[in-house]
Amino acid sequence: MNHRRLTPSMSLLLVFEAAARHESYTRAADELSLSQSAISRQVQTLEQQMGVSLFRREGRSVRLTDVGRRYFMELSAALGRIRSATLQAMSHQSGMGSLRLATLPTFGSKWLLPRLHDFYVANPGITVHIHSRIGNIDFDAGELDAAITVGSGEWPGLTAHRLYNEFLVAVTGPAGFDDKNQPTPAWAKNQTLLTIASNPQAWAEWFSHHQLDHRQMRMGPSFELTSHLIQAVRAGIGIGLVPKALVEDELARGELLAVSEAISSQRSYYLVHPHRNQTLPSLQAFRTWLLAAC
Structure with a gap:
């Protein structure tokens, strides 16, 4: 080749x-x-x-x-990483410090990175190193200063700043639908339900919200990454229940359709860090910017 x-x-x-x-x-x-x-x-x-x-x-x-759309999705993520790396390199010698930040992979690529340029404009001397993490964050190894994660707010031994509540929306691909025929919760109860491994009870909450019989739930594959679940929905494998903030673009472009209005989940997004990092200048600047952005 x-x-x-x-x-x-x-x-x-x-x-x-x-x-x-x-x-x-x-x-x-x-x-x-x-x-x-x-x-x-x-x-x-x-x-x-x-x-x-x-x-x-x-x-x-x-x-x-179809191949162009798949190529665009992969390429846009790669270009985002290039732009982020360039910004970090440009600010490396400014002397104002760096921040080693862990974040959920899809949240990082879909929400954080598109906004990070604004942080660098306001704080040109700070470098933010992005690390993808799922699940519990180990700060004892000394490799990370802070993390953006999702949960119930119980973070023993850590300082937690609530960013915003998670809103979940059930989504499907547009095939077979038009302006006069839109997906509904009654339609969704007969579909294959795709889940995120870290939130296995989400569909049960959704069925309860819409007063649907839990016995009709047809559970399908689970995914560790939200981005993989979104791709599976686009491929027609089933319907997904995902954070609305991570599919805003796809909904706006009509690449995905919302089955119903978004519902509030029992989880929220948080910026967490060890107490010892409370006065870290780079973290203070990032925390101020992030809370305002949310």
């Missing part, structure tokens, strides 16, 4: 990411200060280099193909 084919130039990737995010060559051209024809040519170059069709043309509009 030609390595160049597997590593397109950054200029091609940035053009594709902008065009895919907007599903519009015109809006991508405005964002990147290029002509619409230049966007089209670079997308065609990328498609030829990869040997796949990333967009389909519908009159004067463009829409992502």
Whole structure:
């Protein structure tokens, strides 16, 4: 396999990411200060280099193909990591310290990283090192200063700052639905239910909220990562119950449909850290920014 084919130039990737995010060559051209024809040519170059069709043309509009949409999701996450690493490198020599922060993987990529630029603008001398963690956080090893996690608020031996309550929304793919035919809780009770391993009781809470018979629950696979569950929903494996904050973009673009209104769960998101880190300057700055952002 030609390595160049597997590593397109950054200029091609940035053009594709902008065009895919907007599903519009015109809006991508405005964002990147290029002509619409230049966007089209670079997308065609990328498609030829990869040997796949990333967009389909519908009159004067463009829409992502299935492979294009999957590529966009993977690429946007990778570009987010590149931008974050660049910001960290730029602030490394400023002398204002660093923060080693653990976060839930999907929360980090879907909520935190898109907003982290604002923190760096306000605090250019601080570097935030992001570590993905699921479950209990071990601060005794000395590798982490703080963590963003979700739970009931019981964090023995730690200082916990509540960020916001978790709201869960049941989602399904758009196939088979239109403006006159939308998914409902009555429809959902007969579907395969996908779960997050860390919150196995979520569907029981949802069924109780909608006064549905728990005996009708058809439990399907469970997933450690919310991002994997979202992909499984998109693939038609079943319906998922996920934090609404992590699927706002997909709902807005119509890639997922809400089965009903979001319901409040028994969990909240928290910033937690050992008491000893209370006066850490980088943590103080990040805590102030994060609480305001939430």
